[in-house]
Amino acid sequence: MPVRSSGFVRQGWPLAVASFATLLAGAAQAAEQKHGESGEGASFPPFDPAHFASNLFWLAITFAALYWLMSKVALPRIGEILEERANTIGRDLDQAAEMQAKAEDMAQAYEKALAEARKNAQGIAQTARDTGAKASDAQRHATEAELAAKLAQAEATIAxxxxxxxxxxxxxxxxxxxxxxxxxxxxxxxxxxxxxxxxxxxxxx
Amino acid sequence: MAAGGGIDPIHQFHINPIVELKPFGLNLSFTNTSLWMVIVTAVVSAIMIYGSSQRSVVPGRLQSLAEMMYEFVASTLTGVMNKDGMKFFPFVFSLFMFVLASNLLGLLPGSFTVTSQIIVTAALAVLVMSVVLIYGIAKHGTHFFGLFVPSGVPGWLLPFVVLIEVVSFVSRPVSLSLRLFGNMLAGHIALKVFGGFVVALTTGAAAGLFTYAIAPLPLLLAVALTALEVLVAVLQAYVFAILTCVYLNDALHPGH
Structure with missing residues (x-):
């Protein structure tokens, strides 16, 4: 969930400044009134308007600083980190799935190649057997013919x-x-x- | 140590100027409250900015903490509003971290609790309601005031319902600020009172064998209260943040 600089970030400033200024003015007035009433010294400190202006002033400064630092520096950066992590993990998972698919494909291809090779080997053996038989037949025929020719020649010579x-x-x-x-x-x-x-x-x- | 010989439980809330600043008759002195506001801001910024500076995919301890805070506030926010509520994320996050750090740092012995000053919590509550009002009116115009007019109410009842809705809306910043202020103030006073008992029982004018014997009791209670106060500190920061989300949701979706 990355934080983008939104409309509110830009519109928020005048709003914050205005509301704090209003409170500050009110506090100053309250402090003056209290002074006017009489110096009632030891009141409950959180309710003593004498400190309202100072508290508001420094709250405005520190909270504005914090808001600025968070919205401009810290949160976009952490958003990026989280997004990057999610992307990295997603990418790694995708890659792993892809690799697995590839490995499965390769295994299948190997099986197929093996079956084909086996079939080829059988074919080759058959062919070799056939060729051998044919060759030996041919040789036998040739030898028989030669022998018959020699026999005929011999008979002719005798005659x-x-x-x-x-x-x-x-x-x-x-x-x-x-x-x-x-x-x-x-x-x-x-x-x-x-x-x-x-x-x-x-x-x- | 205030008058009366005992320990004044209110003393911890006294505001003492560190640097006097009085331009145009306004008392803008840098006080102990201001100092702790600065410390709170510095601590939060250190965790969030220094913690995330490594930008590592596998986070270290501080970065884990920063990411945890981010995701916690983000999930709280999107739980109350929808995804479009993320435009308020920096605001809600800053509020939550400021209140949380103020509450927790205030529990350190010798520190000052910024959120025990009603003007501080009131200012934060008013800021929230100002954002709600101004954003709501800027986004929805007069339609925003439909917030006060629930649909399906019979005509003769409508004026009363609208009155009640307006009163409840106006009392929101009051309850928001008083809840935080009251919790912090009461907790710290209770802690101080029980701590004071221990001191009074052991070093007071009437200290004796009996008081020594029962002195551990308030001490144990103070220890238990400290644990409770840690819970309250976190819980109140969370309550503040989630109520802020609920109110901001009204600005975003004013229709009931």
Whole structure:
């Protein structure tokens, strides 16, 4: 509750001065009257008008000073202090709430990241497993194909060698037939006659 | 010690000039009353201004005291008036602190009680009523006098009610000043009388074994009375402040 310099503070001065001046004048009059009556010495001091003027005068000065000091210096300052304290406490509370919210957000984000990472890890493991299986399959297929190719090649080589060998056998047969005919008849057939005979014999037999 | 050999309970209220000042035939001497008014102002200012000079968020002892006084008067004021009564806060606060410090400092042995002078309490009461009247009329004009005319009163009764309201309004400053003055005066006289008994019983002309034996009784009573007087000093300052708030509330909201 801060104290702002209000309308009353400004209007209050003439009012206070006026009321004190009125009282002061009244007191002075009362003192004079009393003097006029007679010097009735030992009266009750609080009721002795002789001191009224002095009391009023000094009350006006001291109370005005007090009012001025309170309204201009002390109360606005204390109002500021209290307001500042309330603001500080409010700000600190706000900050704490904000921090808490942030911490909760962070915890949530962490949980989410953790779950995602777990899911990712599973995915990666699955992929790795799949890739591994695929790679080993491919390798196996490649090796099998290579082996099949080598087998086919080997078979072809064998067939070729066999054909060649058979060719050689025929050639050899012709030569043998010439030699036999020459030995038997003493006359050498031509190569073409020999090979023709061999062919006839082969197809027969 | 006045005439009669005993202790004069009125002696403590005597006003003695310290510096004679008599301009234009007015007796404006600086007296013991004036001295204690200055002391009261100085003590209150010291607590409130020096106490708040640190401006710390976590207050020390003196600052706590100053803040406590501030918040106490502020809550009293806003309890009687609304928030808009805060424009009177410096006035009510100064009044409360002046009366409170006068009452309490007056209880110190050898000191002088400013509020035991009827002219002082009367001046404060008149000041309060002047503020009420002038602020009320300045703020509400003739509407302020509606204060004396309660609504819902039958026409034939109205003159009497208005008369009663006016009389009660006029008697406010009288009761306000006499209450404080009477409490302070009576309390101090009672204290002095019982203190005087102790002295009379132990050093008086008739002092003997019997009087020595019963001398502690008035002493105990004086101790108990001192405690009571501390309560009265605080209570009367509070009563003065809260009645001031009630009267100021009339100036702020004159409608019944």
């Amino acid at each position: 070729k060698t066999k054909t060649e060998a058979m060719g050689n056998v025929r050639g050899l047969g012709g030569d043998v037939a010439i030699a036999i005919v020459t030995k038997l008849t003493g006359q050498a057939p031509t190569a073409s006659e020999a090979s023709e005979a061999v062919d006839q014999a082969l197809s027969r037999g």
